[in-house]
Amino acid sequence: MTSDMLRRAAASPSADPHRLTAMAGYFALFAAWKPVQLAAPTLYLRARDPLPGAEPAPPWSLPHAEVTVPGDHFSVLEEHAATTARALHSRLAGL
Numbered sequence: 001m002t003s004d005m006l007r008r009a010a011a012s013p014s015a016d017p018h019r020l021t022a023m024a025g026y027f028a029l030f031a032a033w034k035p036v037q038l039a040a041p042t043l044y045l046r047a048r049d050p051l052p053g054a055e056p057a058p059p060w061s062l063p064h065a066e067v068t069v070p071g072d073h074f075s076v077l078e079e080h081a082a083t084t085a086r087a088l089h090s091r092l093a094g095l
Helices: 002-011 017-030 081-093
Strands: 043-047 065-069
Touching: 043 081, 065 081
Parallel strands: 043 065
Antiparallel strands: none
16 A cells, blocks of 8 residues: 555655655554544445555454445545545435
8 A cells, every 4th residue: 555655646746745754654643553432433434446465454343334435545535536425425314
């Protein structure tokens, strides 16, 4: 995932040093993060397609509702953004 993210960042006109520094900060921030159960309902939008060379995301161990959407980690918010938004909207409308 990291190599694909860096490839995409390098191809983006906004791949400036500030963005890359922020990305490194996110990696450090989440390195030791462990999820905890929330009082609010949790929705896991799972990308259907694994990134090339990457394992699928592990099951989410905390209570949640799960919806699988077309695309991979990146394309769910790129070319599949409309489908992802519809899935999220549909789930929220049902609450």
